Amino acid sequence: MSYADALMWADADFSRLRFVAYARDYRPEWIVHQLEGAWRAADPQQAALLSRMAVDAGPYISRHKRWIMRVLLRIARSIARFTPFVRRNLNR
Numbered sequence: 177m178s179y180a181d182a183l184m185w186a187d188a189d190f191s192r193l194r195f196v197a198y199a200r201d202y203r204p205e206w207i208v209h210q211l212e213g214a215w216r217a218a219d220p221q222q223a224a225l226l227s228r229m230a231v232d233a234g235p236y237i238s239r240h241k242r243w244i245m246r247v248l249l250r251i252a253r254s255i256a257r258f259t260p261f262v263r264r265n266l267n268r
Contacts, residue, residue: 190212190222206228246268 177185182200186192193207204226210217218226237245 183210186210188216190218201242203233203236 179200182196186196188211190207190211193210197204197207208218208226219255
């Protein structure tokens with residue numbers, strides 16, 4: 177789905193904006209920006225959720241660097257999964 181289609185689909189609906197942000201790997205600040213563009217403000221419950229999302233997202237890094245970190249994490253997990261097998265077979 178293109179960016180314009182995603183924005184038209186989400187409109188100013190908070191839950192849809194969250195879905196688009198997650199699917200396209202956008203930061204929580206993007207949701208706030210879209211709501212402000214529609215002249216809406218997040219209600220207190222949504223603001224609390226956005227602040228938790230921002231804490232979970234951590235400091236800002238570019239999308240490319242986040243992609244690299246996810247790839248490296250995937251590689252590290254696969255290595256960790258096979259490490260006991262390798263150690264067990266090296267001791268024979």
